[in-house]
Amino acid sequence: MMKIDAKGVSPDVVAAVAAAVTAVMGTGALALRIKPSTIWSLTGRQKLMNAH
Numbered sequence: 001m002m003k004i005d006a007k008g009v010s011p012d013v014v015a016a017v018a019a020a021v022t023a024v025m026g027t028g029a030l031a032l033r034i035k036p037s038t039i040w041s042l043t044g045r046q047k048l049m050n051a052h
Helices: 011-025 039-050
Strands: none
16 A cells, blocks of 8 residues: 655545545546645735736
């Protein structure tokens, strides 16, 4: 069994990501690394600034 690297990520989030990967990619795919990121909030802020 392969270990998933998910330091600093809650087990609930790991389970949700694993379920989403399985739903989209099928049972042959694995999420090997899960890490927190601020890219979504940064992108949202940038879109707001560009809208003015």
